[in-house]
Amino acid sequence: MATPDRPGFALPLLMLAGFRTLIDDLHAELARQGHPDLRPVHGFVLQAVGMAGTTASELGQRLGVSKQAAGKTVDRLVALGYLDRADDPADARRKLVRLTDRGLDGLRRSAVVFDQLRDRWAATLGADRVAAIEDDLRTVAQPNFFRLDVPGWFGT
């Protein structure tokens, strides 16, 4: 890393580098485990869909993008076999977006790999330092997107 004389520049650069390291490692491992076409954005979408399923509009709200953008991303993930659409019997306008078995598999494997990556960081830095980073970021970071009030994503 270059160390500019302005210290503040290091913070966003390192945050980005840390995030990209995790994501790149995740997708390298997912590709090895049979999910080579899963792209960085897709993981967040699969999480946002959740076990209960959702609609394109609500998905857009959860991800902080327009409903049209969410719809197009759902199209791609449907084509890849990770999501499917079903009519809502209670409301003919809505189309329920749900995880397929493949989508669920990708999500579960992501969770496992993220755990392993966190363990790797903990082995280098110490578990307390990793937890401290998480606590600190929880304090200062504003999650104005990916707000998921869906409990038990990976539950039983």
Add this chain to the structure above:
Amino acid sequence: MATPDRPGFALPLLMLAGFRTLIDDLHAELARQGHPDLRPVHGFVLQAVGMAGTTASELGQRLGVSKQAAGKTVDRLVALGYLDRADDPADARRKLVRLTDRGLDGLRRSAVVFDQLRDRWAATLGADRVAAIEDDLRTVAQPNFFRLDVPGWFGT
């Protein structure tokens, strides 16, 4: 934040949230200071160009993208008045990409704002915690992109 039972998921989500918080705050402030058309990617490009200027190919290497992608980004920043192109008298193939006065102004203001944002985090978390986050990320994050071996970006 939702807290999934898999703890590893919190780490990338929080890293992303932290990064986006910094970037969103930066651009809100830059827009206030006369740079409303500066987008998140542009800051990194301006840094990678540096005071000495560079070429599209080298810029692509620094940013970890193809020379064509770098060239197109330079096109946009030229159109916005942040960069210009000049012929290299020593090599007729090369076109030197340089910061304009406006580009330099945007870069300097970014540095100032990032310093202020870092101070804000330090006021909340404590300066030692912020420094610890930076140290830890320097240890585990692999900066396979934005490698800038250019000293003195914002020098004298």
Add this chain to the structure above:
DNA sequence: ACTATCTCGTCAACCACGTTGACTATCTTA
């Protein structure tokens, strides 16, 4: 019950940012 309004999904046009492949012009080296 009917009308006005809101919401959901979709289509179209567009922009930003990335890719690969091909090509010309130019420098470098064997």
Add this chain to the structure above:
DNA sequence: TAAGATAGTCAACGTGGTTGACGAGATAGT
């Protein structure tokens, strides 16, 4: 000098985002 490497650009394309418009269906008010 011929062969090869490099710089920039063009074209075609993929992905992820935007806004605006629109029809179909649900809902609230009189």
